[in-house]
Amino acid sequence: MEPIEINAGSWYLRALRADERIDDRPALAEGGITDPDYVLRRNGQWDAETHYSWAVCEPTTAELVAEIVVTPSTDGSAEIAGWSRPGYTDALDAGLTAVHRFTEGALGLSPRRVD
Template sequence: MEAIEINAGAWYLRALRADERIDDRPALAANGITDPEYVTRRRTQWAEESRFSWAVCEPTTAELVAEIGVTPRRDGTAEIESWALPGHREALDVAEPAVRRFAEGALGLRPDPA
């Protein structure tokens, strides 16, 4: 599956990127994620449908302020994990319900309770 973008009100959710237009690696590094293959791995996980992840971004700048991911389990449930840069917890408070709805409606998964 290709990555799906989600509009979560004041926040925009998109696939992680590291290209000539948008580079999420500095924001990832600010959260301690320095693996050079991290963005590539997340893209591969979408294709394999083994984990779905989104960069939670400022809609006007596309700057990553948080990441949220859904990891499906064989029993039809899913784990939702997230992190936010300091001062951006509210982005996850808005993004998580949208991602839960996507996991349930589009993927047919039952996310763990919040």
């Protein structure tokens, strides 16, 4: 599956990026994620349909402020987890609401939030 962008009101969700235009790795490092292959792996998981991940972004700068990951299970459910940079819990909450709807509507899975 190709990554899907989601509008979450004041925030937008997109695939993680590390290219010449946008590099999410510095923001990910603020969240404790320092693996240089993390973005590449997350994008590969979209292709394999094993995990779906989104960068929750500030719409004017495209800066990653949170990340949400959906992990499908074989029983028709999906775990949804996320984290945010300090001061961006509102972005995470808005993103989680939108991803729950996507998980149910587009993926046909029953979402379970993991904290």
